[in-house]
Every structure is written in C-alpha cells, then in structure tokens.
Amino acid sequence: MKRNLEIGALNGVWKRNGHEIKIYCVDDISDGNLNAAVVVLNLKSDSLRVDWSQISG
Numbered sequence: 861m862k863r864n865l866e867i868g869a870l871n872g873v874w875k876r877n878g879h880e881i882k883i884y885c886v887d888d889i890s891d892g893n894l895n896a897a898v899v900v901l902n903l904k905s906d907s908l909r910v911d912w913s914q915i916s917g
C-alpha cells in the first residue's frame with residue numbers, strides 16, 4: 861500500500877476562553893481538497909480535539 865504525504869496551509873482565527881482555545885480554520889491541502897476545521901485545545905486537561913469536514917475535493 862502506497863501512502864502519500866500531503867501538505868497544506870492552515871488559515872483561520874482563534875479565541876481563548878479561560879483554559880480553552882478554539883481555532884476555526886480552513887485548510888488547502890496539496891491533494892486539491894478544501895477542509896473546514898475546529899480545533900479545541902484544553903490547557904487544563906492537556907487535550908486536543910479536531911472536528912473537520914471536507915468542503916470540496
């Protein structure tokens with residue numbers, strides 16, 4: 861099975877609320893796909909969550 865490494869630029873805005881940081885972004889991946897994502901960093905529990913959806917591709 862051949863795997864390819866894709867490269868993309870992450871563009872968006874972020875907002876901090878106490879110990880939680882939310883990043884709202886759109887990324888343009890080198891395979892032609894465009895994705896929207898919400899990244900949640902929790903500094904208190906040292907956790908990371910990513911919710912994303914493919915917009916086009």
